[in-house]
Amino acid sequence: MTQWLISAAAFIVSIGVLVAIHEYGHYWVARRMGVRVLRYSIGFGSRIAGWTSRRTGIEYWLSAIPLGGYVKMLDEREAPVAEADLPYAFNRVHPLRRIAIVIAGPGVNILFAILVYWLVFMLGVPGIKPVLEAPPSGSLAAEAGVQSQDQVRSLGGSSIQDWQQLRLALIERALDHERVSMEVTHGDAAPRHLTLDLSSAPADPDALFARLGMDLYQPPATPLVGQVLPGSPAAAAGLQSGDEVVSIDGQAMASPQALVKAIRARPGQRVHLTVMRNAQQHELTATLATRKSASGQSIGHLGAQITVDSAAWDAMRTVRQYGPLAAIPQALGKTWELSALTVRLMGRMVIGQVSWHNVSGPIQIATFAGQTAQLGLVAFLSFMALISVSLAVLNLLPIPVLDGGHLLYYAIEWIRGRPLPEAVQSAGQQLGMVALLMLMTVAFYNDILRLLG
Numbered sequence: 001m002t003q004w005l006i007s008a009a010a011f012i013v014s015i016g017v018l019v020a021i022h023e024y025g026h027y028w029v030a031r032r033m034g035v036r037v038l039r040y041s042i043g044f045g046s047r048i049a050g051w052t053s054r055r056t057g058i059e060y061w062l063s064a065i066p067l068g069g070y071v072k073m074l075d076e077r078e079a080p081v082a083e084a085d086l087p088y089a090f091n092r093v094h095p096l097r098r099i100a101i102v103i104a105g106p107g108v109n110i111l112f113a114i115l116v117y118w119l120v121f122m123l124g125v126p127g128i129k130p131v132l133e134a135p136p137s138g139s140l141a142a143e144a145g146v147q148s149q150d151q152v153r154s155l156g157g158s159s160i161q162d163w164q165q166l167r168l169a170l171i172e173r174a175l176d177h178e179r180v181s182m183e184v185t186h187g188d189a190a191p192r193h194l195t196l197d198l199s200s201a202p203a204d205p206d207a208l209f210a211r212l213g214m215d216l217y218q219p220p221a222t223p224l225v226g227q228v229l230p231g232s233p234a235a236a237a238g239l240q241s242g243d244e245v246v247s248i249d250g251q252a253m254a255s256p257q258a259l260v261k262a263i264r265a266r267p268g269q270r271v272h273l274t275v276m277r278n279a280q281q282h283e284l285t286a287t288l289a290t291r292k293s294a295s296g297q298s299i300g301h302l303g304a305q306i307t308v309d310s311a312a313w314d315a316m317r318t319v320r321q322y323g324p325l326a327a328i329p330q331a332l333g334k335t336w337e338l339s340a341l342t343v344r345l346m347g348r349m350v351i352g353q354v355s356w357h358n359v360s361g362p363i364q365i366a367t368f369a370g371q372t373a374q375l376g377l378v379a380f381l382s383f384m385a386l387i388s389v390s391l392a393v394l395n396l397l398p399i400p401v402l403d404g405g406h407l408l409y410y411a412i413e414w415i416r417g418r419p420l421p422e423a424v425q426s427a428g429q430q431l432g433m434v435a436l437l438m439l440m441t442v443a444f445y446n447d448i449l450r451l452l453g
Contacts, residue, residue, distance in 0.1 A: 007370025012066050014369050014384050016042060018109065018391055019069040025108030026071040026101055033097040036088040039072035095414035102406045109392035110335060116385040117331035123378050124321035127162030131217040131316065132184075133257075139213020140201060144194045149217055150184040153191060157181065161320050163216050167209075168337065174201040174208050175344050203345075203353040218255035219316060221308045222246065225275075232303020237273065237286035239304055244276040256306045263288060264299040335389060342393045400425075400432030 020042050027040050037056075041047075043063030050061040063069075073090040074081060081089050090098065134148035135141035152160045155169045173180045173196075182194045202208050209215075225243040228234045245253050249272050253259045263271075267290040275282050288300040322330055348354040365387065372383040395403040405428065413419045 004370075006373060010369035010373040010380070011365060014380075014387060015365075016066060018112070018384065018388050019043075019066075021108050021112050021388075022105045022391060022395070023069040023071050025104035025106075029104035030071065030073055030090070030101045033093060033101055034088060035090050035093055035097070035101065036074040036085065037071060038074060039070075041072070042066075042069045044068055044070070095410045098410045099407055099414070102403050102410065103396075105403055106392035106395045109388045109395075110339070113335045113338075113385040113388040113392070114331045116381050116388070117334045118324075118327045120378055120381050120385070121320065121322045121327040121330045121334075122324060123381075124319045125162075125378060125382070126317065126319050127164055128216060128313075129316050129318050130160050130163045130166040133215040133217045135213035135215075140196060140198070140211055141213040144182065144196045145192070146184065146194065146214070147186060150186050150192075152182060152184055154183040155180060155196075162318055166214075168341065170212065170214070171205050171208065172337070172341050172344075174198050175203055175348065177201065203348045204355050205345075206355070215257065217316075218257040219308075219313060220254045221256075221313075222276075223253055223256040223259040224307050226305030226307040228305075229303040232301075233286045233289050234302045234304035237284045238282075239273070239275070239284065239286070239302075240277065242277070243282075245306075246274040246276055246281070248273055256308050259306055263302050267291070267298045267300040269300065335385075338386060338389045339393055342390060346393070346397075399435055400428035401436055402432065405429075405432050 023040060023042065027037055030037050037058050039059040039061060041050075041059075041061040041063050043061075043066045045064040047061045048064050050059060052059050072078075074085060074088055075090045076086075077091055086092055090101070130152040132141070132146055132148070132150045132152065135146050152166055154160055155166065156173055158169060160166050160169060177199050179195050179197050179199065182196050183191050184194060185191050196212075201211055222244045225234070225239050225241055225245065228239055228241055245259055247253055248259065248262045251262060253262065266288055268288060270285060270287045273284045273286060275284060286302065288302060290298050291301045293299050320330075345354055369380075369383060372379040396407070398404045398408045400406075400409070409420060409425060409428075419425070
């Protein structure tokens with residue numbers, strides 16, 4: 001229950017802030033372009049709080065549904081406008097001014113992401129060194145010559161400093177379907193230059209890493225049981241927080257990853273666990289639950305957090321931290337990388353190369369918000385920057401009802417010298433609404449599947 005409260009609070013705070021700055025972009029530019037603003041609302045639906053400016057007459061609302069917001073402007077298409085006020089109506093200003101007003105929302109989201117990443121890089125981004133596990137035979141990493149405990153130093157000429165950076169770089173490079181150079185080191189040996197052939201690599205991230213055979217190296221360490229979920233197979237078996245899992249079905253467990261793989265490979269099976277508790281050995285039996293992965297595969301589920309003694313990971317930890325000036329290009333590069341990658345992945349979804357299971361809705365976003373909030377300020381700020389980029393890219397899609405659709409209409413009007421016929425615009429709005437509802441349905445469906453495992 002506490003986890004859900006944290007997730008809900010973090011979701012409302014993060015989405016509220018991001019929507020507020022998005023709508024403020026529209027609001028600020030509209031006023032500079034001579035358009036009269038009637039209302040600035042965070043949320044949709046009925047007003048729950050707010051005030052009206054005595055000087056400008058603008059209403060500032062906090063509304064009931066915290067899933068968006070809007071800026072209401074004077075517009076003849078929505079209500080009659082007095083003759084004296086016509087010069088201040090949105091529909092009467094030049095198309096270029098309307099384009100500036102519309103693009104300001106996503107633009108401010110991008111600027112916000114750059115600012116947040118600049119702050120994050122100055123605070124320091126904690127991560128795990130990109131040290132690789134021995135790849136499975138026949139995988140792309142094995143064919144390239146990757147060995148156990150190789151540390152990736154660069155990919156395609158770009159420096160790689162942590163595991164998350166490597167994963168994003170691999171996803172981006174896989175979309176190009178090319179051969180990419182990779183520099184690795186192994187202990188004190190001289191750097192080796194490998195070639196990773198991504199010409200046949202799948203674009204879908206889940207399938208990509210299975211084909212690559214690249215996993216994070218796990219230092220030899222007995223896995224520990226963290227939190228045990230009530231009513232789970234782990235709880236029924238008598239597992240307790242702090243137990244050291246020595247073996248499963250007689251197979252020694254040398255790392256948390258080994259234990260997770262062993263559990264996932266035994267859906268619905270009855271397994272024998274050997275654990276150490278307070279220096280005493282205990283023999284336990286658990287019947288694993290069965291869940292579905294994102295790809296639809298049946299996997300085993302124990303219902304316990306698997307962790308490890310933190311001392312075993314100290315040598316694997318790294319921090320990327322820069323001064324105020326050096327952090328600027330890092331923030332710009334990070335924002336551009338995520339924006340371009342989001343656009344490319346969306347494009348691959350449309351043509352069927354990337355699964356729609358990757359689309360997340362508000363439930364999954366709220367879950368991530370809660371998790372990052374508990375991890376600390378840097379993690380939560382990074383999450384907000386990522387969602388801000390996603391919000392900007394989504395809004396710029398050329399779908400009527402979104403900012404991108406309005407930009408398309410106004411650009412056509414600017415080129416033609418007159419607006420599109422009302423019937424055409426209305427039909428486009430209806431199609432855009434259907435497309436948006438379909439996207440929301442897919443997102444909620446994926447969220448529910450994840451909740452059900």
